[in-house]
Amino acid sequence: MSRPRFFVPDARPGAAAIALPAEEAHHLRHVLRLTVGADVAVFDGRGREWDARVTGVGPSDAVTVELVGEIPPATEPTVRVTLGIGILKGDQMNAVVRDATMLGVATVAPFVSAYVSVPSRVWKGDAVRARWRRIAIASAKQCRRAIVPEIAVATPFADLVRAPFDERLICVEPSSSDATTAFRLPPRPATALVLIGPEGGWAPEELEVARQSGATRLRCGPRTLRAETAPMVVLSALWTVWGW
Amino acid sequence: MSRPRFFVPDARPGAAAIALPAEEAHHLRHVLRLTVGADVAVFDGRGREWDARVTGVGPSDAVTVELVGEIPPATEPTVRVTLGIGILKGDQMNAVVRDATMLGVATVAPFVSAYVSVPSRVWKGDAVRARWRRIAIASAKQCRRAIVPEIAVATPFADLVRAPFDERLICVEPSSSDATTAFRLPPRPATALVLIGPEGGWAPEELEVARQSGATRLRCGPRTLRAETAPMVVLSALWTVWGW
Numbered sequence: 031m032s033r034p035r036f037f038v039p040d041a042r043p044g045a046a047a048i049a050l051p052a053e054e055a056h057h058l059r060h061v062l063r064l065t066v067g068a069d070v071a072v073f074d075g076r077g078r079e080w081d082a083r084v085t086g087v088g089p090s091d092a093v094t095v096e097l098v099g100e101i102p103p104a105t106e107p108t109v110r111v112t113l114g115i116g117i118l119k120g121d122q123m124n125a126v127v128r129d130a131t132m133l134g135v136a137t138v139a140p141f142v143s144a145y146v147s148v149p150s151r152v153w154k155g156d157a158v159r160a161r162w163r164r165i166a167i168a169s170a171k172q173c174r175r176a177i178v179p180e181i182a183v184a185t186p187f188a189d190l191v192r193a194p195f196d197e198r199l200i201c202v203e204p205s206s207s208d209a210t211t212a213f214r215l216p217p218r219p220a221t222a223l224v225l226i227g228p229e230g231g232w233a234p235e236e237l238e239v240a241r242q243s244g245a246t247r248l249r250c251g252p253r254t255l256r257a258e259t260a261p262m263v264v265l266s267a268l269w270t271v272w273g274w
Numbered sequence: 275m276s277r278p279r280f281f282v283p284d285a286r287p288g289a290a291a292i293a294l295p296a297e298e299a300h301h302l303r304h305v306l307r308l309t310v311g312a313d314v315a316v317f318d319g320r321g322r323e324w325d326a327r328v329t330g331v332g333p334s335d336a337v338t339v340e341l342v343g344e345i346p347p348a349t350e351p352t353v354r355v356t357l358g359i360g361i362l363k364g365d366q367m368n369a370v371v372r373d374a375t376m377l378g379v380a381t382v383a384p385f386v387s388a389y390v391s392v393p394s395r396v397w398k399g400d401a402v403r404a405r406w407r408r409i410a411i412a413s414a415k416q417c418r419r420a421i422v423p424e425i426a427v428a429t430p431f432a433d434l435v436r437a438p439f440d441e442r443l444i445c446v447e448p449s450s451s452d453a454t455t456a457f458r459l460p461p462r463p464a465t466a467l468v469l470i471g472p473e474g475g476w477a478p479e480e481l482e483v484a485r486q487s488g489a490t491r492l493r494c495g496p497r498t499l500r501a502e503t504a505p506m507v508v509l510s511a512l513w514t515v516w517g518w
Contacts, residue, residue, distance in 0.1 A: 266510035274495035
């Protein structure tokens with residue numbers, strides 16, 4: 031069995047006793063029912079991971095661990111991909127954040143575009159962003175990734191598409207003309223932006239802005255993909271070309 | 275806007291008035307609120323599709339259409355893939371059937387293996403299979419596919435892995451040794467079986483049976499994939515190699 035993993039952003043080699051964040055301590059004590067002496071793994075969310083041992087389980091859920099030895103983290107993709115996602119309904123966004131974390135993106139960047147139809151409470155404010163971050167942390171724990179992707183503040187589409195990236199890909203409908211299907215892409219840019227529209231798709235002026243900023247139009251197969259599953263399909267295809 | 279699509283297994287060119295199945299008639303009348311004269315599309319689930327017009331909306335939800343002209347269906351993959359899936363919980367299985375339909379499989383073949391942990395009511399009996407078929411139909415409608423994949427009767431893993439296929443792929447954990455990551459696969463077999471285990475993974479004897487039947491061990495990247503999302507990741511990777 032693999033060791034249970036915990037997200038400990040304050041993990042530092044050499045520290046005597048490292049405290050777990052409250053949510054992680056709760057998970058360790060009350061969900062997994064571990065106690066002093068248990069072998070666990072901890073990762074700092076920025077790419078480092080250690081075998082560790084539980085050294086203290088105090089009152090009010092305080093849990094401390096000591097690091098036993100650094101271990102190699104799961105490999106990260108060589109391309110830093112930002113997933114730009116047109117904001118979807120709450121549970122669909124949760125699934126996108128979870129799956130994009132599992133599929134190795136560096137950043138999830140929600141955007142607002144003409145056909146985003148969900149109310150602003152779905153995407154505005156620190157509480158929403160904090161929830162997406164908790165989902166990303168939970169997914170990183172589960173998929174054994176040592177990096178928690180950044181959740182960017184939601185921005186207008188036009189700002190995101192113009193941000194600096196080596197490669198820009200915009201996913202379009204199967205019926206779109208002049209889209210590339212074969213991924214005739216330059217091998218492995220350093221950074222890439224992958225843009226996936228909301229359920230309503232793209233407004234013509236958005237496709238034009240994307241064209242002007244040098245985005246490649248991309249289709250993934252002849253069938254219409256569901257908005258919340260399109261990111262997984264496109265990312266899997268990209269890693270198959272660029273290397274996992 | 276695309277025409278709304280309906281699944282009409284009895285659609286035949288030359289027929290004067292073609293009746294919609296009850297569920298489709300209900301969808302047309304009460305969800306989409308269409309009436310006589312509406313332009314729709316119908317597909318027979320076996321690969322043919324037509325533009326059609328509503329010609330009759332009778333009592334007790336009866337709806338008839340006439341075919342106006344045959345239209346080219348969405349392209350099907352050149353490889354007939356059977357997705358063998360270790361049975362998961364009810365809602366996860368629903369998601370797998372839905373997404374596998376969208377990703378072009380010919381057949382979904384649920385199997386029972388050592389670590390399948392769900393009770394038999396989740397997978398046994400005609401009612402369960404009928405529900406999976408309804409999900410496949412709904413997904414085919416939504417993704418604009420003209421073929422509804424077959425839902426096979428759940429079988430023991432050992433029977434499925436020995437069934438005749440040109441290519442057998444078994445998906446294993448990222449930590450597995452001697453698995454191929456690079457998809458060094460013969461280009462486009464005619465038929466392929468893709469085996470994805472249940473949440474508990476594979477028993478050693480199952481991996482041995484798979485080896486004996488010539489299955490290639492396959493990993494998709496360095497992170498642990500969720501059981502219900504693994505099919506989508508693997509199928510997307512395969513189509514990227516074999517062509518969508």
